[in-house]
Amino acid sequence: MSTPTAVALEDAKVAFRLGDGRVYTAVEKAHLAVAQGEFVAIVGPTGCGKSTLLNVAAGLLKPAAGSVSIFDRPLAGLNREAGYLFQADALFPWKTALDNVAIGLEIKGTPRSEALPRAQQWLTSVGLGAFANRYPHMLSGGQRKRVALAQVLIRDPKILLMDEPFGPLDAQTRQVMGNLLLDLWSADRKAVLFVTHDLEEAIALADRVVIMSAGPSSRIIGDWRVSLPRPRDIFEVRLDKQFHELHREIWGVLKDEVMKGYAQSTQAAEAV
Amino acid sequence: MSRPTLFALQALVAVVCIVLWQVLTTVPVFGKILLPPFFFSNPLDVFSQIVKWFSSGVIWKHLGITLVESILAFVIGSLGGVLVGFWFARQPLVAAVFDPYVKMVNALPRVVLAPIFALWLGLGIWSKVALGVTLVFFIVFFNVYQGVKEVSRTVLDNGRMLGMSERQLMQHVYWPSALSWMFSSLHTSVGFAVVGAVVGEYLGSAAGLGYLIQQAEGMFDVAGVFAGMFVLSAFVILIDYGVTLVERRLLVWRPTASDGRG
Numbered sequence: 001m002s003t004p005t006a007v008a009l010e011d012a013k014v015a016f017r018l019g020d021g022r023v024y025t026a027v028e029k030a031h032l033a034v035a036q037g038e039f040v041a042i043v044g045p046t047g048c049g050k051s052t053l054l055n056v057a058a059g060l061l062k063p064a065a066g067s068v069s070i071f072d073r074p075l076a077g078l079n080r081e082a083g084y085l086f087q088a089d090a091l092f093p094w095k096t097a098l099d100n101v102a103i104g105l106e107i108k109g110t111p112r113s114e115a116l117p118r119a120q121q122w123l124t125s126v127g128l129g130a131f132a133n134r135y136p137h138m139l140s141g142g143q144r145k146r147v148a149l150a151q152v153l154i155r156d157p158k159i160l161l162m163d164e165p166f167g168p169l170d171a172q173t174r175q176v177m178g179n180l181l182l183d184l185w186s187a188d189r190k191a192v193l194f195v196t197h198d199l200e201e202a203i204a205l206a207d208r209v210v211i212m213s214a215g216p217s218s219r220i221i222g223d224w225r226v227s228l229p230r231p232r233d234i235f236e237v238r239l240d241k242q243f244h245e246l247h248r249e250i251w252g253v254l255k256d257e258v259m260k261g262y263a264q265s266t267q268a269a270e271a272v
Numbered sequence: 273m274s275r276p277t278l279f280a281l282q283a284l285v286a287v288v289c290i291v292l293w294q295v296l297t298t299v300p301v302f303g304k305i306l307l308p309p310f311f312f313s314n315p316l317d318v319f320s321q322i323v324k325w326f327s328s329g330v331i332w333k334h335l336g337i338t339l340v341e342s343i344l345a346f347v348i349g350s351l352g353g354v355l356v357g358f359w360f361a362r363q364p365l366v367a368a369v370f371d372p373y374v375k376m377v378n379a380l381p382r383v384v385l386a387p388i389f390a391l392w393l394g395l396g397i398w399s400k401v402a403l404g405v406t407l408v409f410f411i412v413f414f415n416v417y418q419g420v421k422e423v424s425r426t427v428l429d430n431g432r433m434l435g436m437s438e439r440q441l442m443q444h445v446y447w448p449s450a451l452s453w454m455f456s457s458l459h460t461s462v463g464f465a466v467v468g469a470v471v472g473e474y475l476g477s478a479a480g481l482g483y484l485i486q487q488a489e490g491m492f493d494v495a496g497v498f499a500g501m502f503v504l505s506a507f508v509i510l511i512d513y514g515v516t517l518v519e520r521r522l523l524v525w526r527p528t529a530s531d532g533r534g
Contacts, residue, residue, distance in 0.1 A: 058433060060429060060432070060433070078432060078433065079433075080435065082433070083433070083434075084429070084430070084433040086426050086429070086430060088424075088426040089426065089427075090424075090426045090427055090429070090430035091427075091430075092427060092430075092431075092444065092445065092448070093427075093525055093526070094448040094449075094452065094525045095444075095525070096525075103434065103444060104434050104435075107434055107435050107436050107440055108435065135524065135525040136525075137525070137526070137527035151434070152434075155434065155435070
């Protein structure tokens, strides 16, 4: 391969020890490679361990077996090349939007006088230039995600890990955020690993869509290349014929897993 | 309800109470005074006592002493509470070992310590400060302990993923979180600092508001006791107002209940 591999999971297995001593295997033998500059979306039913897999790539979780390498180096500890966008609110509530973005640089030792103007630039590029002095609780859910995006991107990570980042937002805001993400991403094409349960979002954004089976012991069961032309507009791309064909094809596989996942989660609920 | 109406009603309550008090202590009802002045004094006497204190200036010395004691108790108690709370939260083993003792000391009514403090530290301000410290410390300690332990997992992970070292996590995540919890109990802890000071003075001292009240009581000067109480409440309300101002300044980032989201 000519382009280097940004993230490589080889036979990664993730297991947790439950309170009663049993071992719960969340993910079994996951094999996944993300090339530099590639946008990969992981889609799977609720509880399939897709976020778990992302945490392994981030170094927040250690795999029980298998290996993780980042740019061909085995990952030890936290993944320093990666920026992580969380599903839940992860901004520092006691810092203003501006300080929240600037902190990414200040941690690296950039002087504050230098970090602040750059943070302001980033806020402007996510469309929040006028909201620099607001605290997170004064911002809407979508605005908070924009700040979080700026906070991660200002550090210029080589890899972007995103855990259903737009999950809590309403449908329209999600599409706007998707377009913003594509815009920012197209500037320097970082490697992206994007976890979502929304297949349409995955196809619209990604170069590759990876499907996971229902948990426990979920595996990767499908890998599709999305060759829709870029730059894409999320609103437009959904009307594309190719989009529909791909969607039908992937949904054929995903549907069974969603039903299985649903059945398992209801059974589990009854067992409890 | 409009503000002036509310204020008028609030003032009305005070006026009614004071008038009732005055009437019942001076005008016989069915040939009998319901509130004997010996036990209840009357508003005019109390008022003139307060005026006398302020016009002669004696009160300032006592107010000053109580204020100094309260501030010292608050500062020392808070400092200790923050440090120990932090330490315990970051070292679960230490917290587990000391847990029964912390509970034991906290369960103890602090008033019983006053004589011991008087014995150890004399009748000056320090025995009162010590009493206040034992009250303030636990409030701050429990809040900071909770604050550090309940830092949002996601915010913490975010800090780590942004590349924060342990020291930076301390500075940017644990510390602000702990402080916010401490400030949320600011009213209570400042109130307790005053309680510690006044109770300490009451039990044995040579100056302060508590001393003033205790002296008046010793001479069956009920007007003096009431006057002391009124000055004390005004004092506490003023301090509380100051705390509110500080709080508004420091906790701007916190959503208030009336804030809408969106």
